[in-house]
Amino acid sequence: xxxxxxxxxxxxxxxxxxxxxxxxxxxxxxxxxALVSFALAVAWFASLRNALLFLIGAGLxxxxxxxxxxxxxxxxxxxxxxxxxxxxxxxxxLALATVVFIPALExxxxxxxxxxxxxxxxxxxxxxxxxGMQLGGGCGSGTIVxxxxxxxxxxxxxxxFLPGSVVGTLHLPMWLGAPNMGxxxxxxxxxxxxxxLLQVAALAALAFAAVSIAKRSGSTASWRxxxxxxxGCAVIVLLALLSLYVSGRMWSITFAYGLWxxxxxxxxxxxxSETVFWSSPYPAxxxxxxxxxxxxxxxxxxxxxxxxxxxxxxxxxTDDLAPGSARGFAAAALAGLLMGYGARLAxxxxxxxxxxxxxxxxxxxxxxxxxxxxxxHLGVRLRPRFGLAN
Amino acid sequence: xxxxxxLAVLAIVILxxxxxxxxxxxxxxxxxxxxxxxxxxxxxxxxxxxxxxxxGGN
Numbered sequence: 001x002x003x004x005x006x007x008x009x010x011x012x013x014x015x016x017x018x019x020x021x022x023x024x025x026x027x028x029x030x031x032x033x034a035l036v037s038f039a040l041a042v043a044w045f046a047s048l049r050n051a052l053l054f055l056i057g058a059g060l061x062x063x064x065x066x067x068x069x070x071x072x073x074x075x076x077x078x079x080x081x082x083x084x085x086x087x088x089x090x091x092x093x094l095a096l097a098t099v100v101f102i103p104a105l106e107x108x109x110x111x112x113x114x115x116x117x118x119x120x121x122x123x124x125x126x127x128x129x130x131x132g133m134q135l136g137g138g139c140g141s142g143t144i145v146x147x148x149x150x151x152x153x154x155x156x157x158x159x160x161f162l163p164g165s166v167v168g169t170l171h172l173p174m175w176l177g178a179p180n181m182g183x184x185x186x187x188x189x190x191x192x193x194x195x196x197l198l199q200v201a202a203l204a205a206l207a208f209a210a211v212s213i214a215k216r217s218g219s220t221a222s223w224r225x226x227x228x229x230x231x232g233c234a235v236i237v238l239l240a241l242l243s244l245y246v247s248g249r250m251w252s253i254t255f256a257y258g259l260w261x262x263x264x265x266x267x268x269x270x271x272x273s274e275t276v277f278w279s280s281p282y283p284a285x286x287x288x289x290x291x292x293x294x295x296x297x298x299x300x301x302x303x304x305x306x307x308x309x310x311x312x313x314x315x316x317x318t319d320d321l322a323p324g325s326a327r328g329f330a331a332a333a334l335a336g337l338l339m340g341y342g343a344r345l346a347x348x349x350x351x352x353x354x355x356x357x358x359x360x361x362x363x364x365x366x367x368x369x370x371x372x373x374x375x376x377h378l379g380v381r382l383r384p385r386f387g388l389a390n
Numbered sequence: 391x392x393x394x395x396x397l398a399v400l401a402i403v404i405l406x407x408x409x410x411x412x413x414x415x416x417x418x419x420x421x422x423x424x425x426x427x428x429x430x431x432x433x434x435x436x437x438x439x440x441x442x443x444x445x446g447g448n
Contacts, residue, residue: 150396245426267410291415312397
C-alpha cells in the first residue's frame with residue numbers, strides 16, 4: 001500500500017525538524033562537554049586554581065559577547081558615524097574598573113598592578129596597535145572573541161599575532177632604552193580615593209566631550225549605554241576582580257601570544273630562550289614550564305572556549321561573514337603583526353595596558369589610550385584599501 | 391568553510407599545541423600552582439611584557 005504524496009511530505013517535515021533539533025541538542029551537549037573537559041584537564045595537569053581561572057576567562061569572553069562590550073567596533077562607530085553609545089560604554093567600563101581596582105590593589109595582599117613606564121615605547125606601540133585593531137576588526141580581547149565565533153578574519157589575525165609578539169619581545173629591550181619617565185602611578189602620589197575620583201572625572205570629561213561631538217555632528221543615535229551594556233560592565237569588572245583575587249595579577253591577554261610564539265620557536269630549537277627578554281626570570285619561567293601553568297594562557301584558552309561554546313550553543317546556520325579575499329587576508333596578517341608588535345612595546349593591549357593599566361592608576365594607560373586612538377584613526381582610513389567596510 | 395569547521399580546526403590546533411608543550415615541559419609544581427595570589431607574593435611583576443628593574447616580566 002502506497003501513502004499519498006501529501007502524507008509523505010507531512011511526515012518528512014516533522015522528521016527533518018526533529019533531526020535538526022536533535023543535531024542542535026547534540027552540538028550543545030558537545031560544546032558544554034568540551035568546555036568542562038578542558039577545565040578538568042587544566043585541573044588535572046596544572047591545578048584547580050588554574051581551572052578556576054580558565055572558567056573565569058570563559059566568563060569574561062562570553063560576557064563580552066552577551067553584553068555587547070568591545071573596543072575596536074565602538075571606536076570605529078564613533079570615528080565614522082559619530083555614534084557615541086559603544087564608546088561611552090567602554091569609558092563606563094574603565095571608570096568602574098578604576099573605582100573598584102585602585103582601592104582593591106591597596107587592600108588585597110599579594111597582588112601586583114599593571115603599572116608600566118610612561119614613555120616612547122608606549123607611544124609607538126599603542127599607535128601601531130591602534131592601526132592593527134581597526135584592520136583586524138578587534139583588539140586583544142576582540143580577536144579572541146572573533147576567533148571564538150569562528151571568524152576566519154580573526155583566526156588569521158590571531159595566527160599573525162604570534163610572530164608580531166615574538167619580534168616585539170626581541171625588540172623590547174631596545175625600546176626600553178628610549179626616553180621614558182618610569183612608572184607614574186596616581187595612587188603613589190595621591191590618597192587612593194582622590195586618585196580614583198580624579199581618574200573617573202577625566203573619563204567622565206572624555207565621555208562628555210564624545211557626546212558633545214556626536215550631538216554637534218547631527219547624530220541622532222542615543223549615546224546612553226543600554227542596560228545590558230551597563231550590566232556587562234559590572235559583570236566584567238567583577239570577573240576581572242575575581243581573577244586578580246585568585247591569581248594575584250591583573251587581567252591581561254597579549255603576553256600569552258608572545259609566549260605561544262616563543263614556545264613554537266623553542267620547539268624548533270631556535271635558541272629563543274637565550275634572548276634578553278626570554279632569559280629574564282618571569283618570561284624564562286613561563287617559557288620553560290607548561291603552558292597550562294601560565295595564568296594568561298589559561299585565561300585566554302578559557303575565553304576562546306567560552307565564546308566557542310556560546311557560538312555552538314546558538315547554532316546559527318551562517319557561514320563565515322568575513323570576506324575571503326587576498327586583501328582581507330593581507331589586512332588580517334598586517335593587523336596581527338602590528339598588534340602583536342605594538343602590544344609588547346606598549347606593555348599590553350586594550351585589556352592589559354588600557355583596562356588593567358587604568359585600573360592600576362598608571363599614567364602609561366592614558367598615553368596608550370591617546371596613541372591607540374590616533375593609530376585607530378589611521379586604521380579606519382586604511383580599511384577600505386583592504387576591502388573592509390567602515 | 392563554515393564557522394563551525396573553523397572552530398573545529400582551532401580546537402585541534404590548540405589541543406595539539408598544549409599537548410606537545412605540556413609533554414616537553416617539566417612536571418608542574420602542582421602545590422605551587424594551587425596557591426592563590428602567588429605571583430604577588432613572589433614579588434613578580436604583572437605579565438604585560440616589560441622587563442622590570444629586577445629582571446622580571448612586567
